[in-house]
Amino acid sequence: MKKRLFSLLMTMAVTAGLLTGCAGSKAQVDDKTIVIWHDKEDAVVEVLQDKLSQLEPDIHVVLEKKSDLTESLKMVGNDPNSAPDMYIFAHDKIGVYAEVGILADIKDLIPEDQLTDYIDTTLAAATYKDTIYQLPIYYETLLFVYNKRYMEDSEVPSTTEDLYAYMEENTAGGHYGFVEQHSTPYYAAGWLAGFGAEILSKDGTPCLDSAEVQSALNYHKKFVELMPGETEYATVNTLFSEGMAHSTIAGPWLIPTVRESGMDVGVAPMPVIDETGKPIMPYMGVQGVQVLKFAAENKKDSVTKVLNVLMDPEVEIELAKASGCAPARNSCYDNADIKSDEVVMMMKETAQNAVPMPNIPEMDVMWSVMGNLLTDVNLSGKDIAESTAKAQQEAEQLIQSMK
Structure with missing residues (x-):
């Protein structure tokens, strides 16, 4: 493992271990509250918050904006007291966080056959070393x-x-x-x-x-x-x-x-x-949701329900209408509003030849x-x-x- 990544992993492991000891047993985990970090504009957040509110009162989803999300994530790792349960960000940092061991395999939470509607390049972007670490939501070119x-x-x-x-x-x-x-x-x-x-x-x-x-x-x-x-x-x-x-x-x-x-x-x-x-x-930049391992292991039911909401094609359609985001699901392009949006449709055409960022x-x-x-x-x-x-x-x- 690379020196910098190994050092980061060890720091995260020590910190998380100390804080987890203070946090108490698994039974004390609040598995009905899901915290999602993001760096998105208001129009995107409003759509996501509206859709995720349907999980209330059983599950309370907190969308927390982080202007320095990547650096903050490096600091907190998998610490259950400080880290989010999930975060929404571009796919290009997946390899870094996969190497330090803080990300969960999406297929452990969502059956692989439920991912067949996603555009191939969005899934390719979400994959690192044959593991899918991101559920795509939309992309940009x-x-x-x-x-x-x-x-x-x-x-x-x-x-x-x-x-x-x-x-x-x-x-x-x-x-x-x-x-x-x-x-x-x-x-x-x-x-x-x-x-x-x-x-x-x-x-x-x-x-x-x-x-x-x-x-x-x-x-x-x-x-x-x-x-x-x-x-x-x-x-x-x-x-x-x-x-x-x-x-x-x-x-x-x-x-x-x-x-x-x-x-x-x-x-x-x-x-x-x-x-x-x-x-x-x-x-091509793919924006999607990544799940931290601690949340996947200790809040699996709630995390899966959040993912299921974000997999609803209506979420991606509403995001496209609100902010010009190109949906990651093929079926969204059958929608009349999407078909009539020249910018979104041109991104889809450009994406046929676009290259996902490494x-x-x-x-x-x-x-x-x-x-x-x-x-x-x-x-x-x-x-x-x-x-x-x-x-x-x-x-x-x-x-x-x-x-």
């Missing part, structure tokens, strides 16, 4: 978004070369044909995947000096040259929101904001990369390494081969230090 004031539907690029031609014709005088967070790993990952490249292999081996990564970076660079040098989240969103950028790649969370400003905004499939025949393939512990170090690589190549103009070799060595050293 990046989208190709455009301002219809400048880019008519007939002009939406179907390929990246079409996009490049549009950028050349429309980038001038402070206006940009297309902008994106080109040097942020989460956004750049879609271009890499379109070239068949990986940031990290499934077994935790970094792949930053591969021919595919180098080809992707080299091809993508000509697009970067037609964008502003500063492309952080706020800059890109401001350029698009204020009509200075005609199109962008953004998350669904941007769309309500620009619509409120009066923009006639459109969403479209990701352009296909001419050199590979594959579309830009963004990361959920293995090694990914934690890759975000910063990849960010440095993108800065070197896109902003500092450094040699791609030399930069990828340097990044590969740095990633290997950081991952080795975890072992």
Whole structure:
């Protein structure tokens, strides 16, 4: 086991052991109260609270917001006095918490045949070392978004070369044909995947000096040259929101904001990369509920009833209507309200080629390494081969230090 994870596990074990001794016997466990940590916006919480209230008075569910959820969870582990019973969060931290031994196997609480309606990629995202540690609720992907004031539907690029031609014709005088967070790993990952490249292999081996990564970076660079040098989240969103950028790649969370400003905004499939025949393939983030082992063992009946409520397709439909969340269950897409939501349906289409974010512990170090690589190549103009070799060595050293 990795040193950092082992140290964390030992700290959790000692703390939980001491506190459990003070807590008393299993009979003193309040198995009628379920605490769920989350970091979600009010619209999502309102839907969840309304649906879970149907368990009252037999089961009282407390939804507790944690702005620093991941760090808080590391501190409390499986301590029955401090830890939640469940938490709702993205899937990419599953590997970390599975390795430290605090998560329960969802199949120990829900029969596997009840999971058949879930979109395959959401279950793949929820799985670590052949064990499903998350019950998916909804997912998000990046989208190709455009301002219809400048880019008519007939002009939406179907390929990246079409996009490049549009950028050349429309980038001038402070206006940009297309902008994106080109040097942020989460956004750049879609271009890499379109070239068949990986940031990290499934077994935790970094792949930053591969021919595919180098080809992707080299091809993508000509697009970067037609964008502003500063492309952080706020800059890109401001350029698009204020009509200075005609199109962008953004998350669904941007769309309500620009619509409120009066923009006639459109969403479209990701352009296909001419050199590979594959579309830009963004990361997919799956939001769902994870169960801590202590709760699974000592509150199994109540936890299972909570999971059963969250498995109701109506929950996901209401979340989609309230917050634009794309349901994780296939059957939800038969609903008329879902079918008529162009953003949700475009996420479903994009998800056909999206790549679930890696959920293995090694990914934690890759975000910063990849960010440095993108800065070197896109902003500092450094040699791609030399930069990828340097990044590969740095990633290997950081991952080795975890072992």
